[in-house]
Amino acid sequence: MRRTKGTGSIVRRPNGxxxxxxxxxxxxxxxxxFDTREECQKFFMDIKGKDIKYFSPVTVAEYFExxxxxKSGVYRESTLNGLKQFYRKHVENSKVAHIKFSDLTPQDINRFFLGLSSRGYATTTLDRWRKNFKAILETAVLEGYLENNPMESRQAIRRLKGRQERQKKVFSLEEVQKLxxxxxxxxLPVVYQVYIVLSFITGARPQEILALTREDIKEDKVSFNKSLGFQGKLQETMKTSTSIREVPIETKWGLWLLDKITEEKTAGIFRSEKSTYGYLSHDNVNVRFKKYVEAVLGSSKGHHLYDTRHTYATLxxxxxxxxxxxVSVLMGHSNIETTLKYYTHSLPTCHMTLPV
Incomplete structure (x- = not known):
């Protein structure tokens, strides 16, 4: 039922x-x-006519919600789902969740993140969560929920140390030749052959490769304009605007890929009826990839799918x-600093050419 203007509005949320x-x-x-409409009506009666300094949400958990x-409809679906995961897994049932939002202190946040750092998470993961938390509080300041961001205080922790992130292991040119x-x-089954070749000759992200269709691959280039997001769901948006790109490839490889894809007789190269959203699982490809690397190179060196992207840039x-x-443009990076800082590794000089 439509309510009279000025008497407030009540909307039922997806969670009921x-x-x-x-x-x-x-x-x-x-x-x-609130849990019921009656509670909403009582809230209107209690708050009407009052001059309040801070307005609801009252607790940290309420503000996260x-x-x-x-940000629904503003953030990319995968980004939003990542935020939801962080909230539900770490924030919702924590002590910090029940603190009155306007009473939140740097010490409260420090204790929360120190607790997370003791659980074995990587330093980079902790840093990402801390930046997200800080950005959320900054939004609260802009909206008028807080006068200042407690994470800007001198008492706030600037750096969290967790488990060291797995070092990226770049393949040498000789190893790439063998693979x-x-x-x-x-x-290997054809679908894994196609994935491995694409990963080495384009340097694309795994989720970009798995979203490719036959129309994206030409004799001389591969077009990246979509990717898989949270839990392998196809999303039309890319990580950044610069991620939409065309990567040139050798014609011999292009013809080989088109020939292999034709064998599969499917528009979606990496489609799978067994998965939730119809695409080959990133984890399954990673398992196959590691076994293949071990079989070809003779020993397990702890390589992962993303190592092909680092290898591409480094070579x-x-x-x-x-x-x-x-190289930065081919990688889909927003700036060359990312390419230099994270994707360029030392490698012995070699003047051999890639096999075709």
Missing amino acids: RFKATITVSGGKRVSKT HFIEL LSIENLST LITVFHVDVKT
């Missing part, structure tokens, strides 16, 4: 709870979530002497 919103003196919009709702040998590739820069700006 009711969000009550009303404008109070000073033009502030007050909102809070508000923020997630606020791309047609004789060795033929020991182009250190072996084939392609300028960094060009």
